[in-house]
Amino acid sequence: MVVVIFFLAIFLSPESVFAAASPDAIATRVIPNPDHLSPLSWYQANIKKQGSPQVLLVDGYEAIRDGRTVYVNAANIDLANNKFYTNIYLISFNQDVEQATQDIFGQLLSHWKFNTNVPAEQKDKIRQDTKRLADLAEIKSALNNYQKTHDGDFPSLAAGSYVAGKSLSVWPSWQATLAKELGITLPLDPVNKLGTCPQGYDATTCWDQKNKRFAGVPANSQAYIYTYNGVRSYNVCALMQSGYLTTLDQGACAGSAVGYKVACQDITWTYKVNRATVCSNQTITETSDCGNTRNTLYGTKTDTIWTPNVNPATVCSNQTITETGNCGGTRNILYGTKTDTIWTPNVNPATVCSNQTITETGNCGGTRNTLHGAKCCDTTWTPNVNPATVCSNLTVTETSNCGNTRNTLHGTKCCDTVWTPNTDPATVCSNLTVTETSNCGNTRNTLHGAKCCVTCAAANQPNCQASAPANSEAGSGACCDGKACYKCKTNYTWSGGVCAANTRTVYCTAKPPKTVWNTSALTLQIWSGSAWQPSNVSSYDNTAGVCKFKCLAGYGWISGSCVCLPSYELTFADGTKLVTDSLNVSFNYKTIGSGNIIIGGQSFNARTFSKTLDLGANAISMNSNNGMCDSCGTGCDGVYASITVSGGGSKVLTSRTQQTGGCAVATNYSNGYVDTRCCGNCCETHYRTTITAISLCP
Amino acid sequence: MNKQIIIAISIFLTIAVVGAGAYYFSVKQKANNADNTTSQSASQQKETGVDVWPQVKKLNCEDIKDAKEKENCQAGVANLLNSENSSACESLVDEADKNACRQTYIIKEAAGSGDLNKCIEITDKALSENCSAQASFSLAIQKKDKKYCENIINKADNENCLKVLAGMGVK
Numbered sequence: 001m002v003v004v005i006f007f008l009a010i011f012l013s014p015e016s017v018f019a020a021a022s023p024d025a026i027a028t029r030v031i032p033n034p035d036h037l038s039p040l041s042w043y044q045a046n047i048k049k050q051g052s053p054q055v056l057l058v059d060g061y062e063a064i065r066d067g068r069t070v071y072v073n074a075a076n077i078d079l080a081n082n083k084f085y086t087n088i089y090l091i092s093f094n095q096d097v098e099q100a101t102q103d104i105f106g107q108l109l110s111h112w113k114f115n116t117n118v119p120a121e122q123k124d125k126i127r128q129d130t131k132r133l134a135d136l137a138e139i140k141s142a143l144n145n146y147q148k149t150h151d152g153d154f155p156s157l158a159a160g161s162y163v164a165g166k167s168l169s170v171w172p173s174w175q176a177t178l179a180k181e182l183g184i185t186l187p188l189d190p191v192n193k194l195g196t197c198p199q200g201y202d203a204t205t206c207w208d209q210k211n212k213r214f215a216g217v218p219a220n221s222q223a224y225i226y227t228y229n230g231v232r233s234y235n236v237c238a239l240m241q242s243g244y245l246t247t248l249d250q251g252a253c254a255g256s257a258v259g260y261k262v263a264c265q266d267i268t269w270t271y272k273v274n275r276a277t278v279c280s281n282q283t284i285t286e287t288s289d290c291g292n293t294r295n296t297l298y299g300t301k302t303d304t305i306w307t308p309n310v311n312p313a314t315v316c317s318n319q320t321i322t323e324t325g326n327c328g329g330t331r332n333i334l335y336g337t338k339t340d341t342i343w344t345p346n347v348n349p350a351t352v353c354s355n356q357t358i359t360e361t362g363n364c365g366g367t368r369n370t371l372h373g374a375k376c377c378d379t380t381w382t383p384n385v386n387p388a389t390v391c392s393n394l395t396v397t398e399t400s401n402c403g404n405t406r407n408t409l410h411g412t413k414c415c416d417t418v419w420t421p422n423t424d425p426a427t428v429c430s431n432l433t434v435t436e437t438s439n440c441g442n443t444r445n446t447l448h449g450a451k452c453c454v455t456c457a458a459a460n461q462p463n464c465q466a467s468a469p470a471n472s473e474a475g476s477g478a479c480c481d482g483k484a485c486y487k488c489k490t491n492y493t494w495s496g497g498v499c500a501a502n503t504r505t506v507y508c509t510a511k512p513p514k515t516v517w518n519t520s521a522l523t524l525q526i527w528s529g530s531a532w533q534p535s536n537v538s539s540y541d542n543t544a545g546v547c548k549f550k551c552l553a554g555y556g557w558i559s560g561s562c563v564c565l566p567s568y569e570l571t572f573a574d575g576t577k578l579v580t581d582s583l584n585v586s587f588n589y590k591t592i593g594s595g596n597i598i599i600g601g602q603s604f605n606a607r608t609f610s611k612t613l614d615l616g617a618n619a620i621s622m623n624s625n626n627g628m629c630d631s632c633g634t635g636c637d638g639v640y641a642s643i644t645v646s647g648g649g650s651k652v653l654t655s656r657t658q659q660t661g662g663c664a665v666a667t668n669y670s671n672g673y674v675d676t677r678c679c680g681n682c683c684e685t686h687y688r689t690t691i692t693a694i695s696l697c698p
Numbered sequence: 699m700n701k702q703i704i705i706a707i708s709i710f711l712t713i714a715v716v717g718a719g720a721y722y723f724s725v726k727q728k729a730n731n732a733d734n735t736t737s738q739s740a741s742q743q744k745e746t747g748v749d750v751w752p753q754v755k756k757l758n759c760e761d762i763k764d765a766k767e768k769e770n771c772q773a774g775v776a777n778l779l780n781s782e783n784s785s786a787c788e789s790l791v792d793e794a795d796k797n798a799c800r801q802t803y804i805i806k807e808a809a810g811s812g813d814l815n816k817c818i819e820i821t822d823k824a825l826s827e828n829c830s831a832q833a834s835f836s837l838a839i840q841k842k843d844k845k846y847c848e849n850i851i852n853k854a855d856n857e858n859c860l861k862v863l864a865g866m867g868v869k
Contacts, residue, residue, distance in 0.1 A: 503810070504779075504780050505779035505780055505802040505806065506776065507779075518824075519827075520802075521798070522799075523832060524802065524833070526809070534858055541852065545831065545851070545852030546855050548855075
């Protein structure tokens with residue numbers, strides 16, 4: 001409505017461009033529509049000189065136009081009181097208007113907006129409820145007309161509807177029965193749709209044809225409902241959507257939307273106090289057209305009276321005093337009147353030299369320097385020794401006037417600190433010294449050679465080798481080229497490129513008495529790595545070997561020593577000897593004839609016999625001559641008489657040798673001589689001897 | 699007369715005493731010269747500190763009673779047997795000692811060269827076998843080879859040869 005007035009103000013204002021240019025006028029009027037009639041019904045009921053109005057829509061509301069006037073049935077929502085009104089909005093222009101005015105009128109119609117105080121989504125529901133109220137008015141009008149001709153009664157709908165006495169705009173009976181009864185075409189709800197019907201019921205009518213039952217009006221339904229209440233009584237209502245129409249007397253069926261509220265938009269804020277009386281840092285309470293309040297900084301008053309927060313006499317003159325204004329503001333101004341009266345040293349005087357000043361700070365922040373140091377500080381230093389006796393690179397201890405000491409570089413004596421080699425160390429072997437001259441002209445010899453020189457050069461040693469030869473160990477001396485110094489281990493000698501084990505010839509250790517070396521008393525030993533081998537320790541052994549000894553003849557090895565054995569040596573007259581361990585001598589006598597062998601003057605006639613020699617006699621004469629050669633024949637070779645001793649030796653006494661042509665006969669019966677005689681073709685030799693037996697043990 | 703007799707007797711006694719004294723010192727000096735060659739040489743060795751040993755006349759020092767003299771004798775023998783060549787053996791008096799000494803050099807030569815045929819040059823069979831046995835033992839140790847032990851006839855020496863090699867880790 002305000003918008004409309006705004007437009008009209010523009011167009012109708014005397015200062016308006018339009019007004020100035022044209023005498024045309026556009027006027028509007030608002031007429032309450034308590035019966036909620038449609039524009040056409042209202043027109044027919046209230047306009048005396050009626051024309052042929054045309055139906056149109058203005059901002060979604062039903063309207064009619066009759067010539068220069070347009071009638072709009074639109075709702076007006078009183079949000080504060082939650083009321084739903086309908087008004088007839090009338091807009092018109094004068095006769096004989098210019099085309100431009102007619103164009104403006106058309107634009108006004110197309111841009112005319114109602115219900116600008118409600119949300120857009122709510123506006124459609126309000127339009128539809130407005131239409132419903134108009135339809136209900138039309139239905140009621142028809143029912144009133146029916147009543148006049150039906151004895152004051154209304155259609156009972158005893159038949160022709162699902163439920164007797166009731167019809168819904170979504171049911172077939174709405175037009176087929178009720179409309180027919182009333183003789184008009186009944187309007188339908190703008191939505192005309194029931195909500196979700198229960199299972200088993202028709203989705204459009206919520207009627208169970210099979211069981212002849214009505215499920216009732218489900219939620220979210222939009223329809224008109226006629227109910228015959230009995231004689232001369234009825235109800236007709238609509239299922240409203242806006243929420244502002246909730247009661248039957250308002251035309252709303254039970255189940256209509258209830259309680260929609262639109263938040264009031266605080267557009268206008270007003271305050272009730274004079275801003276000039278409120279400080280600019282204080283809020284003013286404003287109240288809106290919706291009755292809400294808010295606090296905003298709206299005061300315009302400023303500080304004019306200032307009050308110091310402290311007594312200026314207690315504040316130093318270099319310090320500010322804070323003042324507070326009558327509006328709560330603060331400011332700092334130099335207002336103190338107090339001066340420094342108490343002075344405090346910034347440092348402990350005991351830590352400040354007596355010749356230095358101390359800064360003091362006053363209680364008001366002022367400073368001053370005063371000679372208040374109490375500490376003895378070193379100012380004069382005296383050397384403890386004559387610097388001329390101290391090297392220039394050494395410190396001299398000095399003592400201060402306070403008795404403290406310090407070391408300073410004060411020596412003046414030239415001392416050797418830098419030494420320069422006289423020859424390039426790189427040309428001198430590392431084991432040789434290099435003469436250096438100092439910065440003071442002195443010289444010294446130090447091991448400074450840097451040249452690698454081979455000093456590992458011992459005779460008969462491996463010396464410098466890339467790797468350790470077998471049986472070698474580290475030697476002394478230097479090697480180059482990554483080689484190391486080696487020497488053969490003890491008892492090894494470098495020979496033929498290897499450390500060969502040493503050999504030596506040693507005398508065997510002393511042998512026991514009555515022994516004789518089997519072969520040699522000397523032995524060659526070789527170093528085995530841990531000992532000389534073989535051992536040169538003498539040992540008894542009859543077999544020839546290293547340091548082996550055996551017993552002398554006539555002795556035997558018994559219990560670790562050579563002891564005398566009963567051994568005898570028989571010496572024959574011709575010098576041959578036999579050794580026997582007993583004096584029991586066996587004789588073999590081959591009897592040829594009848595002669596006997598005579599030994600020791602005893603005659604024996606036996607093929608073999610033995611006789612124990614009489615040691616006491618110490619000599620035995622034996623004559624094997626007797627009985628010999630009494631028969632000669634061929635094939636006479638062989639021994640005919642011999643003497644055998646237990647030691648294994650034997651001595652032939654008589655033998656025959658076949659010798660064709662005879663033999664030289666020699667006869668010598670002396671002891672130890674041989675006689676030879678010819679026996680046919682045989683030479684028979686007889687040995688006549690005396691056996692001398694001696695004991696071999698000394 | 700008496701005086702003359704007394705003078706004659708005095709002259710005689712004087713001559714006798716002097717003669718006896720001269721004889722005594724003469725004999726003693728001879729004894730010292732003859733018996734102390736070894737100790738004199740030993741002293742010489744001590745003073746010079748070089749490898750100078752008394753000239754050794756025989757190999758067997760066992761019959762020397764004096765311990766020091768015996769020690770010097772043994773040192774001299776050791777030096778004799780281990781000199782550069784066998785010519786040192788010629789200082790020995792006894793021919794048997796000379797042969798024994800020479801043989802040690804033959805053994806050493808055979809062991810050093812590894813040529814056991816050198817032992818065959820020794821005509822005496824027993825000594826030749828001894829040479830072969832000793833040289834073989836040395837070769838077995840040098841070459842760490844048991845096959846040389848087989849040349850050792852003496853059973854105990856043969857076993858010792860194998861035992862020493864085993865001790866050296868020869869398998």
